[in-house]
Amino acid sequence: xxxxxxxxxxxxxxxxxxxxxxxxxxxxxxxxxxxxxxxxxxxxxxxxxxxxxxxxxxxxxxxxxxxxxxxxxxxxxxxxxxxxxxxxxxxxxxxxxxxxxxxxxxxxxxxxxxxxxxxxxxxxxxxxxxxxxxxxxxxxxxxxxxxxxxxxxxxxxxxxxxxxxxxxxxxxxxxxxxxxxxxxxxxxxxxxxxxxxxxxxxxxxxxxxxxxxxxxxxxxxxxxxxxxxxxxxxxxxxxxxxxxxxxxxxxxxxxxxxxxxxxxxxxxxxxxxxxxxxxxxxxxxxx
Ligand code: BTN
Numbered sequence: 383x384x385x386x387x388x389x390x391x392x393x394x395x396x397x398x399x400x401x402x403x404x405x406x407x408x409x410x411x412x413x414x415x416x417x418x419x420x421x422x423x424x425x426x427x428x429x430x431x432x433x434x435x436x437x438x439x440x441x442x443x444x445x446x447x448x449x450x451x452x453x454x455x456x457x458x459x460x461x462x463x464x465x466x467x468x469x470x471x472x473x474x475x476x477x478x479x480x481x482x483x484x485x486x487x488x489x490x491x492x493x494x495x496x497x498x499x500x501x502x503x504x505x506x507x508x509x510x511x512x513x514x515x516x517x518x519x520x521x522x523x524x525x526x527x528x529x530x531x532x533x534x535x536x537x538x539x540x541x542x543x544x545x546x547x548x549x550x551x552x553x554x555x556x557x558x559x560x561x562x563x564x565x566x567x568x569x570x571x572x573x574x575x576x577x578x579x580x581x582x583x584x585x586x587x588x589x590x591x592x593x594x595x596x597x598x599x600x601x602x603x604x605x606x607x608x609x610x611x612x613x614x615x616x617x618x619x620x621x622x623x624x625x626x627x628x629x630x631x632x633x634x635x636x637x638x639x640x641x642x643x644x645x646x647x648x649x650x651x652x653x654x655x656x657x658x659x660x661x662x663x664x665x666x667x668x669x
Contacts, residue, residue, distance in 0.1 A: 405455035407587035422451030437555040440481035444551035450485040494648035503596035518620040530574035631663035
């Protein structure tokens with residue numbers, strides 16, 4: 383690591399930065415694969431043994447000027463978080479937990495599409511390692527194997543109200559259950575890992591490099607042709623054309639209908655008694 387990459391503030395004792403591991407290995411793999419690559423995902427990396435949440439560090443780094451594509455990677459999070467106030471925990475040395483700082487050109491009201499592109503990227507990347515087992519995407523941002531979750535994403539933003547896109551940032555946090563072989567009993571029925579699904583250990587740096595690579599492609603494509611990215615998402619969409627219930631993210635209400643696809647801005651299209659409606663947040667369950 384050179385001096386420019388070093389964090390500007392002194393680190394707390396528990397926040398030990400590491401200079402090896404899957405994130406750096408993934409970057410080396412990509413640099414070797416594409417000599418002189420222009421890609422930005424993972425060009426700058428900060429990796430740690432233990433952090434509260436990689437999203438927290440990425441948000442701080444974004445505020446301090448992190449470039450588009452900068453990655454914060456950690457082996458262990460003590461306060462990893464998921465959507466809708468849930469926690470995300472993953473054991474050290476077995477999984478992948480990281481956050482990417484993105485400085486989107488897209489207008490903030492289309493930022494949900496970043497999650498859509500990231501789901502396509504993660505699902506396609508994971509499939510390269512799990513074939514013939516295939517992943518599916520559960521709206522909005524869960525990656526499933528056999529109806530169990532193996533990967534989740536959390537999109538958080540900084541400076542959405544800023545006029546210039548350069549001062550806006552989105553943090554895309556991704557957690558993948560890679561070589562995990564046990565889960566706490568409360569989540570065990572809904573959780574999957576790539577190891578449990580395939581019966582073999584996955585090389586984490588190789589998988590991370592594939593995710594960086596696909597993410598780069600999917601985000602580029604999003605700017606050129608968001609409809610094409612949406613189509614790729616729908617091809618992998620869990621519950622498509624099936625009855626489902628959407629529990630609203632805010633409040634206690636829910637609505638039932640048939641999953642009809644993905645809306646133009648990344649919302650869920652649900653065919654209800656009142657016609658096709660678009661929803662932008664919530665939790666889908668099968669009915
Ligand atoms: C979800 O499924 O609800 C989203 C899970 C997101 C987990 C990742 S792990 C890396 C990043 N840091 C966090 O605290 N959360 C995300």
